[in-house]
Amino acid sequence: MTQAPLPDLVLEPMVRAALLEDLGTNGDITTRTVIPAGTTYAARLNAREAAVVSGMQVARLAFRLMDADLQLNTRIDDGQPCRKGDTLMEIRGSAASILSAERVALNFAGRLTGVATQTAALVAETRGTRARITCTRKTTPGLRIVEKQAVLHGGGFNHRHSLSDAILIKDNHIAAAGGIAPVLAATRAQASHMIKVEIEVDTLDQLTEVLKVGGADVVLLDNMDPAMLREAVSMIDGRMLAEASGNVTRETVAAISSTGVDYISSGALTHSYRTIDLGLDFG
Structure with a gap:
């Protein structure tokens, strides 16, 4: 079901808190250690099973808060079905930024897609x-x-x-x-x-x-x-x-x-x- 998105302003404190929790007191030391400065990459957020998508808005916000210069292309919007192997979002830009926001974006998207998928199953019945x-x-x-x-x-x-x-x-x-x-x-x-x-x-x-x-x-x-x-x-x-x-x-x-x-x-x-x-x- 297509729903108007919530204002990012409403969601930002929650997503920012999750990023701060994950970055801890010293940031992403793994990425900072092993990824050369200036490295850019393209990444895809992929579905590994069929589902009804939710959390794309929140995932986008996680990447943007980490790095406003990241290029984001949502391929499947919240409320839409996806199949196993579908790409839900493409992210391009700083490899370090993508890696540092990855877990928060996936935590939100996986859980919220779970809620949407379970809801859709009951609605179908x-x-x-x-x-x-x-x-x-x-x-x-x-x-x-x-x-x-x-x-x-x-x-x-x-x-x-x-x-x-x-x-x-x-x-x-x-x-x-x-x-x-x-x-x-x-x-x-x-x-x-x-x-x-x-x-x-x-x-x-x-x-x-x-x-x-x-x-x-x-x-x-x-x-x-x-x-x-x-x-x-x-x-x-x-x-x-x-x-x-x-x-x-x-x-x-x-x-x-x-x-x-x-x-x-x-x-x-x-x-x-x-x-x-x-x-x-x-x-």
Whole structure:
């Protein structure tokens, strides 16, 4: 899926921090020792397996921050599929600069391509249904913005980016607040009209209470099997959006999407993805 890129200004602090971490206190001593000053080279960032690409914008930024004079040509953009052996990016210029930025660029690109590829696999299983695949806040600390962008590149959608985006009432909120009725009453009394409210339920009895009390825009149907989800969707009858969560895998997602839910959220998109094998080849 083609997505407008984020401003480099937003991503730069994260990429700069990764470069500084890798350069340490004395820079790339290997490259400085063995590469003669002024050596130039051409390199290719290649895919070593088929995938859905993400992280090209971040990789470009890593190379540019290391050396603004590097010539970069992205061959396959974020959100596009690639095959094994495809060249995703060409880099020309200082060999020392390319080598010093290589690991940071590959770390980001491999991981984000993994997120996009896993997302695309789940999205493919829901085709023909109304369900949208969405991520959660179960992201790598410090990498949320790019992991969530990678979900978009894979054809998915984003849930909350932070605690300040929307009100999401979970089971512990309900327990601490004294029940479903009190917690929904509090949101009606205090929440801005611009803020959406979602509440989690584990049983159909809880859903019945939510429907009776009112005040929520979305209901999170947690760890329900497809039969229960189908009954829950029938009970909701369009009065709220229905989101399914829990035990979402490539093997289960088709059955979940067939129940009529509007959204299927999966923390695994950003906490249990497999890094895709990408490599930087000289010559």
